[in-house]
Amino acid sequence: MKEFDTIAAVATSIGEGGISIIRVSGNDALKITKKIFVGKNDRKLDNIKSYTMRYGFIVDCDGNKIDEVIISFMKGPRSFTAEDTIEINCHGGVVVTNNILNEVIRAGARLAEPGEFTKRAFLNGRIDLSQAEAVIDIIRAKTEISARSALQQSEGIISKEINELRAHLLGIIASIEATVDYPEDELEEVTADIATRKSSNILMEINRLLQSADEGKILREGITTTLVGKPNVGKSSLLNTILKETRAIVTDVPGTTRDIIEEYINFKGIPIKLIDTAGIRETEDVVERIGVEKSRQMIEMADLVLFVLDNSRPIDEEDKEIFEYIKPKNYLVIINKIDLDKEMDISELDIEKSRIIKTSIKGEVGIDKIKQRIEEMFFGGKIDYSDVYVTNNRHKQALIRAKESMRHAIDALSVTLAIDLASIDLRDAWRHLGEITGDTLEEDIIDKIFAEFCLGK
Ligand SMILES: Nc1nc2c(c(=O)[nH]1)N(C=O)[C@@H](CNc1ccc(C(=O)N[C@@H](CCC(=O)O)C(=O)O)cc1)CN2
Ligand SMILES: Nc1nc2c(ncn2[C@@H]2O[C@H](COP(=O)(O)OP(=O)(O)OP(=O)(O)O)[C@@H](O)[C@H]2O)c(=O)[nH]1
Numbered sequence: 001m002k003e004f005d006t007i008a009a010v011a012t013s014i015g016e017g018g019i020s021i022i023r024v025s026g027n028d029a030l031k032i033t034k035k036i037f038v039g040k041n042d043r044k045l046d047n048i049k050s051y052t053m054r055y056g057f058i059v060d061c062d063g064n065k066i067d068e069v070i071i072s073f074m075k076g077p078r079s080f081t082a083e084d085t086i087e088i089n090c091h092g093g094v095v096v097t098n099n100i101l102n103e104v105i106r107a108g109a110r111l112a113e114p115g116e117f118t119k120r121a122f123l124n125g126r127i128d129l130s131q132a133e134a135v136i137d138i139i140r141a142k143t144e145i146s147a148r149s150a151l152q153q154s155e156g157i158i159s160k161e162i163n164e165l166r167a168h169l170l171g172i173i174a175s176i177e178a179t180v181d182y183p184e185d186e187l188e189e190v191t192a193d194i195a196t197r198k199s200s201n202i203l204m205e206i207n208r209l210l211q212s213a214d215e216g217k218i219l220r221e222g223i224t225t226t227l228v229g230k231p232n233v234g235k236s237s238l239l240n241t242i243l244k245e246t247r248a249i250v251t252d253v254p255g256t257t258r259d260i261i262e263e264y265i266n267f268k269g270i271p272i273k274l275i276d277t278a279g280i281r282e283t284e285d286v287v288e289r290i291g292v293e294k295s296r297q298m299i300e301m302a303d304l305v306l307f308v309l310d311n312s313r314p315i316d317e318e319d320k321e322i323f324e325y326i327k328p329k330n331y332l333v334i335i336n337k338i339d340l341d342k343e344m345d346i347s348e349l350d351i352e353k354s355r356i357i358k359t360s361i362k363g364e365v366g367i368d369k370i371k372q373r374i375e376e377m378f379f380g381g382k383i384d385y386s387d388v389y390v391t392n393n394r395h396k397q398a399l400i401r402a403k404e405s406m407r408h409a410i411d412a413l414s415v416t417l418a419i420d421l422a423s424i425d426l427r428d429a430w431r432h433l434g435e436i437t438g439d440t441l442e443e444d445i446i447d448k449i450f451a452e453f454c455l456g457k
């Protein structure tokens, strides 16, 4: 374990609650807490055992009581940070919590930076970088599935696969370098053959991980589903109906929605990030025009576009224009207001039949069909929990770089004389994979990753 100063922060969210926790981590955690804690019957913290608790009061320098608390102690390396850790459990009020934190700082701790506790767990070697990132993913998880997947990653399932690939790479590199040191043409050929076969296997594994990234992104962020269409077709009504709450304002005035509205919902455990946008039309109104421009941007970012049409109005140029815009995307067409007389001929747009769903939001018709189609379109309606998904974009980018290096290596191996060049590419791949676990990442990049964590984590 490395030597660091002792840090402290509020580990719970700031606000009124039952209990708040102030966490203190480092060599002096116990020494610092002793200065401000008075146990019942004056019992001292001297002989506190790891993973036990004590009852008492936190006091200021004049001996005035600040709050009634329970303290727990975790002796390093058996703690979250792998350092000596004290947790002060006080009453969950903003003022008492901050007062206690101030006393801890006054007694000699330093205020922790965002993510610094988790960073210590990493620097002390208890977890690797991908596991540390998964800890924050657990906190930010929007659905049960993303929470479950993040927990798996915090236990190191990605790390395990990456470490295995890296070990294989080192094996190949070693055999190539041995050959290069004792050059005999025949030996080089044999080595190149074996190395090519092994490298292809590694490339296949990298590809498999990369293929999981699309679904992984969905696990993490949900299926970004954007509602688009002309004004007044019923986009906001659809959002409200799916959410089962009146989230967006609905009126019969075209141009009601001006700003983007985002909400998360679950379709059988699949997270959906539902986005309502301003109806798209040519407009002189400046505010509305900004809204329309934003709608166009939201289409770019969407995993799925729900193009809403009004059954009681004929298809016009604007509909055709919007359709051209969404055609390259993954889309469904919602023909809404089928309770009204039909004035629309959908054959004017070139849409596959399976993508069309007819609804009456007013009559609550067809909503379940939308949910069902979305479920079918993603994960084939179900998610395999035992699979490893790459959910982190940083990991994905590192895998892409590793894949490139593996391709170069395999190319070089096909030219027998260049087998020593291949070993350079294989080393690059080894390094890129190591960026995922943090083994081969620059310190400033690591700092940046932890800086994005929340305070107290
Ligand atoms: N009160 C409290 N609850 C919490 C945390 C915490 O820090 N404090 N955690 C913080 O996020 C999470 C738990 N994470 C933890 C991870 C590792 C260890 C730990 O001590 N690991 C040791 C083995 C412990 C043992 O031997 O019993 C190790 O891995 O070496 C503790 C907590 C969630 N709940
Ligand atoms: N008859 C009928 N009316 C509907 C239906 N769905 C929505 N409406 C009505 O259509 C009007 C417009 O609905 P909104 O949900 O505000 O439409 P929007 O697409 O969000 O409109 P903008 O925000 O202006 O782009 C409201 O008066 C709704 O009550 C439907 O299925 N049938």
Ligand SMILES: [Mg+2]
Residues within 6 Å of the ligand: 235, 236, 237, 248, 249, 256, 257, 276, 277, 278, 279
């Ligand atoms: Mg609207």
